[in-house]
Amino acid sequence: MVRVVADVFKALADPTRRAILDELTDRDGQTLFELCARLSMKHGLGSSRQAVSQHLRVLEDAALVTARREGRYTFHHLDPRPLVGLTDRWTKERP
Numbered sequence: 001m002v003r004v005v006a007d008v009f010k011a012l013a014d015p016t017r018r019a020i021l022d023e024l025t026d027r028d029g030q031t032l033f034e035l036c037a038r039l040s041m042k043h044g045l046g047s048s049r050q051a052v053s054q055h056l057r058v059l060e061d062a063a064l065v066t067a068r069r070e071g072r073y074t075f076h077h078l079d080p081r082p083l084v085g086l087t088d089r090w091t092k093e094r095p
Contacts, residue, residue: 008082011062017055019043021064024078031073032056 011017016039023038024030030038036052039045047055056076059065063082068075 005086007058007062008064008086011058011064014055014058016045016047016052017059019045020052020055020059021078024065024076028077029068029075031075035076 012021019039020035023035023042027038032049032053035056036047036049039047039052056065056067060067064079066077066079068077
């Protein structure tokens with residue numbers, strides 16, 4: 001559990017990864033190409049596809065993003081469940 005929480009904090013620490021999560025919140029199930037285009041247009045981020053792919057890998061390692069391959073394309077989906085575990089740590093009811 002500690003490693004997973006650390007991975008989530010690491011993933012959320014980077015502004016590009018937060019922008020990727022924002023984009024997947026707005027429109028889930030995007031390809032790498034779509035994410036790169038939206039990051040460039042909406043956020044002014046000129047990250048290469050390779051850089052965005054590496055960011056997606058960090059988000060997948062933290063279980064915040066899942067990938068589904070369909071033919072030639074891989075679709076990326078937001079999974080907010082690891083975020084719930086973060087808030088539970090500090091919002092438990094006290095006796």
